[in-house]
Amino acid sequence: MPEFPPLQNDLILRTARGEATERTPVWMMRQAGRYLPEYQAVRAEHSFFEVVGTPELAATVTLQPIDRFPLDAAIIFSDILVVPQALGLEVEMVSGKGPHFPDPIASPDDLDRLVTPDVDDALGHVFAALTRTRHDLDGRVPLIGFAGAPWTLMAYMIEGGGSKTYNAARKWLYAHPDAARRLLQTITDVVVDYLIGQVEAGAQLLQVFDSWAGLLGPQMFRKFLFPFLEQIADRVKDACPEVPLIVFAKGAHHALDSLADTAYDVISLDWTMDPQAASLLVGDRAVLQGNLDPCALYADPDAIDREVQHMLAGFGPQRHIANLGHGMHPTHDPEHARAFIDAVHRHSEQMRAV
């Protein structure tokens, strides 16, 4: 493993490990992105996947929110769809529309088209970006690596892009359950190697994004999502026991109790979950992350302050990483992001002073 500058702010790592801390750490999903003019400036010159694929550009963009705001973590600028790319599928990012697979997986026969990648070859650009970013961060805050969860990646690979309901992918779980399991295992194997490789390249915390978990009911979650999410945590923990793992099963409100019993250290909650109810249910089995409604950042800064105070009161002062319940929007005002971050600093310190 390369030598990196010493870490100056380990607040999020200590919180993720369940230690009592002096303040609630804070970062924002999609904190590097289109709401920042300095990001737009980079994107004016380079395509989305050019930024993802060029370590220097990825590092630049990753550091932009860190230079601007007092955040407690950086998250590598990348995309969950690099794994389907590594599996041999073409993915384009269509401006204003999102990802598009020109040739998605249409039937179980198409699984033969997937390749078994050499992760260092196929995803080496992300590893290089992580190493470069970790150096450029100069120890200011920890660096988060991430991957998409098997179901969410499967949903994109079958649907061929974004969708409201991912019916084509959900159909597989009922019509082709064995092929679905085979595909989920193929993705899982790559995700495990990919996450371990990210740690070797410099990631200090890992998040697994199951963005479409909420499209399934409890029974399908138990059959097709949970076993693979659990497998990822177990295998990555075996290889990297010291690296905290975060799972974000967006919308899977019914899954909180079972996720709390896995090797994930942190469960990230979307904004439809009640912080207090979640804290009571999970107890000391996991640390919680989240979960302000991203749309709350459209309110004026005073209202944002009240929303944050309410959220922090729900989670309590300890065992909580402040975040949004989903990613930043392109139309957010950066100064409202600052209001969110400042409110977390101020109120979480006050809560401890009481």
Next chain:
Amino acid sequence: MPEFPPLQNDLILRTARGEATERTPVWMMRQAGRYLPEYQAVRAEHSFFEVVGTPELAATVTLQPIDRFPLDAAIIFSDILVVPQALGLEVEMVSGKGPHFPDPIASPDDLDRLVTPDVDDALGHVFAALTRTRHDLDGRVPLIGFAGAPWTLMAYMIEGGGSKTYNAARKWLYAHPDAARRLLQTITDVVVDYLIGQVEAGAQLLQVFDSWAGLLGPQMFRKFLFPFLEQIADRVKDACPEVPLIVFAKGAHHALDSLADTAYDVISLDWTMDPQAASLLVGDRAVLQGNLDPCALYADPDAIDREVQHMLAGFGPQRHIANLGHGMHPTHDPEHARAFIDAVHRHSEQMRAV
């Protein structure tokens, strides 16, 4: 009120009122629709809103699934967006894309564009369709009327069409809370008159569809959805105490407990809710409806049978109206819908025989 043929099958009405019954009633959301070739035949000749606006066509299409399957209720063929139309907004149905508002509500100033409709004038075509359908049904099963909930209609009116996240509408709740409440009250007033008018025209059961309730967290639900949903139930019950009311707050998993304490007789659940947990929580405060994953209908009929059995066991034999957790898909096989309905008949009778 017009004279109608005597009702021969009141199973769903008795169940909705909480009475013990000899079998679990069953219907399917969007049971009249594109998965039926006989519906496609009508649509080959007439546009969507032409069918909605022509009582004879609406009645024909409403009866198609009743003629085909042993269902326990018909639901009038219409659309929740007739209310925004009555409020003065233009709505087009774009083939393959869904509804489109050429000129949506962009800012609070646009609220002045909304008209206060005479409901009999603006929505008389739906009333006429209900009366015609009730006659054509000849008492075979009860006829369900429906309306969109204020938040869901507001979301369409601001967003101008379907959306994954309805950010523009959700932004209003934070950025323009007073204007949002004004708009919600305007919609509520029309919805109340509209639902009462539907009963006068022949509807025997009413469902309120809050399709986008799940996009909001518990706090926003309490502030902006619950008061208007409650108001609708109270005002409609005042006028029509004998008509059972169903509420479907799709995705609002956190709202089940509070909805159970309203005047709604039945709470419809989406497929992400666990039937047994929901039954335990609600107890005898409301009857439950739902909630098979519509994607389960892509499984083979034997698997559908097992899924139905599992669902029925979760809800228990009484105080349950079997349905899907959301509407039928255009790509469903009608024979799989039949497998679902038959399985409800068979297993729910067997459960009572035990």
